[in-house]
Amino acid sequence: MGEHPVHALFGGTFDPIHNGHLHIARALRDELQLTWPGDQVRLLPTGQPPHRDTAQASPAERLAMCQLAVAGETGLAVDAREVFRTTPCYTVDTLTEIRQEIGNEAPLLFLIGGDSLQQLHRWRDWQGIVRLAHLVVAQRPGSDLQAGLYPDVADWVSKNQLPPSRPRLSHGKIYVLSAPPVTVSATDLRQRLALGEPTAGLLPDAVRRFIFDNGLYHGAGRN
């Protein structure tokens, strides 16, 4: 079982992708030792959410920003299977599809921030998700991983948590990354961009250039 490449997926709107996202994707790769041939952490930009009240990049633009962000990054890649869909994409369905592609034995991981773990019970068939994949949770400012979990989720976490290391089983465990939290959010970034406030250091330079060159988020200027 330990012979298989490890596939990790990191779903998000990535509107835009930022250094908080890259920080946890790299932490997953490094803390779980995904350094063997074929190992991959794949960003999985989601389809278009039905209503958004903020300026928003198109699916093609969100995909392009993810591709710019991973260019030259060892072990990071982009999976475009969801981004152009206009019907709801459920994580459990996407993981089912990926499980069919990689076979039953290869470890499959799904990365989320701590704020998403607190919402896990609202996801379609979360128990199905952890029968297909392991969860990897990154700390995020403002979300205490021990507090605020739905009781069934808290119970599952307490029974299945393992310290970060290269996974040997195919699914069903939870790893909490020890990487320190990084305070960047896409909501804050969109506001900064709209107001022309500085964004250097908050997202990759190639992504910042793309945003300015394409006039995304109603940017008032290049800061």
Ligand code: ATP
């Ligand atoms: P928004 O501010 O619009 O909610 P976001 O910054 O949370 O956006 P998403 O694309 O919604 O970005 O997030 C995708 C995943 O990345 C989620 O699981 C979220 O918890 C996680 N995430 C985003 N930013 C961070 C961060 N700074 N630290 C840890 N996890 C993060």
